[in-house]
Amino acid sequence: MIVRATAKILSLAGLEPRSLAHVQPSPSDWYVNQIWLARRKCLLITHAGTLYSVFVPAVRASQIRPLGLLLVSTIRASLRAEALATDTLGELDPDAVTVTTTADRRVLGAMNDHALLVRHVLADRGIRAETMDSDDVDVVHHALHRTINSVTEYTPPIEMLTNPRS
Numbered sequence: 727m728i729v730r731a732t733a734k735i736l737s738l739a740g741l742e743p744r745s746l747a748h749v750q751p752s753p754s755d756w757y758v759n760q761i762w763l764a765r766r767k768c769l770l771i772t773h774a775g776t777l778y779s780v781f782v783p784a785v786r787a788s789q790i791r792p793l794g795l796l797l798v799s800t801i802r803a804s805l806r807a808e809a810l811a812t813d814t815l816g817e818l819d820p821d822a823v824t825v826t827t828t829a830d831r832r833v834l835g836a837m838n839d840h841a842l843l844v845r846h847v848l849a850d851r852g853i854r855a856e857t858m859d860s861d862d863v864d865v866v867h868h869a870l871h872r873t874i875n876s877v878t879e880y881t882p883p884i885e886m887l888t889n890p891r892s
Contacts, residue, residue: 727756727818729797730774730828734760738767739790743827751829754816758797759834760785761841763848764855770840771797773815774833778883779840779870780804783858794823804867814887832877843873 728749735758736743749755753775761768769782769790780800789796798820802812812818828834847869848855853862871884878886 727794727798727816727823728752728754729793729823729825730755730757730830730833731793731825732757732759732828732834735769735790735793736825736827738787739793739825740787741825746826747824749824749826755829756797756801757828757830757833757837758793759837759841761844763845766855768844768855769796769800770837770844771801772833772837772840773883774830776815776883776886777833777836777840777875777878778815778887779837779867781844781863781866781870783855783863792820792823793825794820797823807864807867808871808884808887810887836875836877839875840870840873843869 731739738760755774757772757774759770761770763783766784769785771780771782782800798818801818805812805814844866847866851865872882874880874882
């Protein structure tokens with residue numbers, strides 16, 4: 727599993743960009759970025775090929791060291807909540823995570839849009855970031871998995887996973 731982390735995440739995880747392996751970009755890569763909500767660090771994790779995204783509220787630096795464990799467990803839980811197999815987006819092994827720098831600005835742009843969507847969903851539903859529970863995170867995931875983006879030719883991520891094109 728290739729995880730492409732932004733500079734914010736690399737710093738938070740205590741990783742030096744120069745020490746990371748250079749890996750060719752692939753649609754199977756995962757991107758992770760840090761966003762702030764109500765003075766709390768949150769993670770946004772996005773699959774490059776489908777833009778399937780997972781939101782993790784109120785993360786502490788100690789939770790992302792090592793990075794793979796939190797990412798894999800969160801992605802698996804999100805896939806199960808959508809009634810999808812945990813290997814739908816490739817093998818998710820927390821011990822086989824290669825962290826590297828970001829490579830695709832289109833994915834990063836979509837993640838910025840997703841961060842705005844998270845804020846909108848929370849505001850629209852009257853959900854306070856500092857008191858989010860698992861039901862609130864499910865509401866955010868529902869919106870993220872059903873939003874469209876030009877990178878995926880306006881096909882929602884959940885549709886790409888449940889009805890793959892031939």
